[in-house]
């Protein structure tokens with residue numbers, strides 16, 4: 001599904017990613033853990049195609065296709081989804097309207113027909129019911145005045161509607177209370193499927209008690225320095241990142 005080879009990225013002449021290699025297979029939930037400043041968020045932004053990052057070397061293949069040659073919209077149409085740490089607020093645009101526009105823009109980019117309003121409403125109602133999103137939330141301005149938990153519900157709803165093949169969740173556990181953690185993890189778990197993969201980026205092991213990963217990768221100084229199974233996350237919770245910081249200094 002996703003293959004990253006020797007990725008080297010800088011921003012404002014500062015190297016952030018230093019030859020990063022990572023493979024995520026079909027249906028896999030991969031977790032990336034690592035100390036603050038190791039480049040986790042940079043990796044998610046570079047995959048999603050955010051401007052400002054200079055890719056000096058390497059490639060990112062989604063099902064064999066180099067996505068570095070695509071714009072952010074094309075990447076989204078190809079099935080990439082990035083859940084933002086700080087979701088966008090759009091006053092005056094009802095969440096429902098935003099979701100319809102997002103879904104139809106993506107269908108258009110794929111050469112599919114746009115959904116009619118009744119078809120869209122059917123889909124959104126089904127997804128909202130499954131994810132316990134109250135209907136009045138969909139009529140309010142996008143994320144405006146939403147609580148942390150409501151923003152997360154909206155994000156998961158967006159994910160469910162867009163049916164991405166590859167989802168990236170970056171630090172979604174930061175500042176989340178236990179209810180919001182539950183919403184995110186139940187949402188992700190209900191969307192797990194053999195042809196959808198997830199990259200869950202987190203500083204803490206806590207989230208991984210709810211979203212149990214297939215693989216865990218430790219990132220340090222812009223590279224993946226260790227890969228293992230879910231037990232690696234538990235081990236890290238006990239030992240911290242000190243061992244990996246020493247590797248950096250060496």
Ligand SMILES: Nc1ncnc2c1ncn2[C@@H]1O[C@H](COP(=O)(O)OP(=O)(O)O)[C@@H](O)[C@H]1O
Nearest residue numbers: 011012014016035036037038039040041042043
């Ligand atoms: N826009 C930027 N300009 C300059 N430095 C940046 C920028 N974004 C991130 N960095 C630096 O890149 C490093 C990695 O940051 P980040 O990817 O946010 O790490 P993490 O998510 O693992 O905490 C940090 O040292 C950070 O200061």
Ligand SMILES: [Mg+2]
Nearest residue numbers: 040041042171
């Ligand atoms: Mg980060």
